[in-house]
Amino acid sequence: MNSVRLPALAAAVAFLITALYAVDPGPYAMAAFVFLAQPLFVIAGAGYAYRVWKDLRGRKVL
Numbered sequence: 001m002n003s004v005r006l007p008a009l010a011a012a013v014a015f016l017i018t019a020l021y022a023v024d025p026g027p028y029a030m031a032a033f034v035f036l037a038q039p040l041f042v043i044a045g046a047g048y049a050y051r052v053w054k055d056l057r058g059r060k061v062l
Helices: 002-023 027-058
Strands: none
Touching: 002 027
């Protein structure tokens, strides 16, 4: 469970920033979306993909 806590937190923060940008698309919200939310989405996706890969390797599927 701890192995997916960081990607889940990163995705939650990224979705929060995205929601703020959708509500008020100003320059600061756009900067936060571009420079914070998008990298957080990448971190979350990579973290989940790594966990799936590690689980599949542990079950000897890959």
